[in-house]
Amino acid sequence: MSEFVAVFYSSYINLLCSTFCFLALSYDDITATGGSDYANTNVHIPIPTYTGTSDQFNFLLTFTSDQIVEDHERFNVILTEVGALPAFSRTDFIVVTDVAIDQSTSVTIIDDDSATLTVVSDTACHAEDDGTATVTLTLDNQVEDEGFKFGVTYSDIDASVSTDFIGTVTLGDFATLTNLFSFTVSLVDDEVVEFEQSFSLSLAPVSIPTSFIRSEPFVYLHATSRTATVTIKDDDTGTQTFWVFVFYRFETKSLFVT
Structure with missing residues (x-):
């Protein structure tokens, strides 16, 4: 899912709940980090009253939008408990049919920054x-x-x-x-x-x-x-040297004796 959107995940219930019930969730980081890449504060999800027309209800997961280029990231959402109000004494009213499959799901956050x-x-x-x-x-x-x-x-x-x-x-x-x-x-x-x-x-x-x-x-x-x-x-300098050459010319005279 793009990090710029929030996504609904679904759960199913096939009987009427006459009291307030909820799902308790936990989150497990894989490569995404809870609190910085996604919101991990939504841990109790109310179960709406069954209407008889649809057994599906949705809950919202929100992702953190940033401007950082990163790889796709994943985390797990885990169903840890199905509960009700304290006055409701029954504990067996909802059964998770297959713990290995239905109790958790992996969520992928698709990075879309450039x-x-x-x-x-x-x-x-x-x-x-x-x-x-x-x-x-x-x-x-x-x-x-x-x-x-x-x-x-x-x-x-x-x-x-x-x-x-x-x-x-x-x-x-x-x-x-x-x-x-x-x-x-x-x-x-x-x-x-x-x-x-x-x-x-x-x-x-x-x-x-x-x-x-x-x-x-x-x-x-x-x-x-x-x-x-x-x-x-360039920071080099050169030194120029002048050579002065002095030439001496000697006059030569000859003495003839006669």
Whole structure:
């Protein structure tokens, strides 16, 4: 069931109840958590008076709507008791016909949130002797599960891979339950006097863990093709040396004796 809806579950009774009767319920978490993923406070369900036309009555389970990308989650609803008002002394008035089947049911909450991953435009110049440039990523909705990885590819503009920056393909882990996280790109500190240089990076599709069972997860968690440019500010200086050469010309005279 979508987490944005409440769902009715049904129970059946085939005889008239002349007094107030109720179902007592308990809840057992499987992967969903009571109180945060679903409301587990509805533990006594009144049984309506049998009208003779329908032996079915419904009770309501409510789910918590959030904006978090997560896997489908499950919990059990368990019928623990059928009771009546204290003045009603009989205890055998309702029989659960098959405890193994009729006393509990499993409920699945289908997550319907999505998230878009983008890279923040980088306006700073990063000095090459800083060693790294920090790139910030944003998610419009948080991700609860671990194991997702974002991919980054690099392209030269006028900076060159390996000589100006380390542009190996990056697979980084998502930071869970946050809308803002970052990773670093290594810069090469050389001793060459040069202009500012730039390279670009692009987000690749998100790698989904095999344990994540949501159908078509790339539809819900998909990196955009947005590209950011990183600029490296050169901080090298050169010293120019002038050599002065002085030439001496000696006048040579000869003495002739006659």
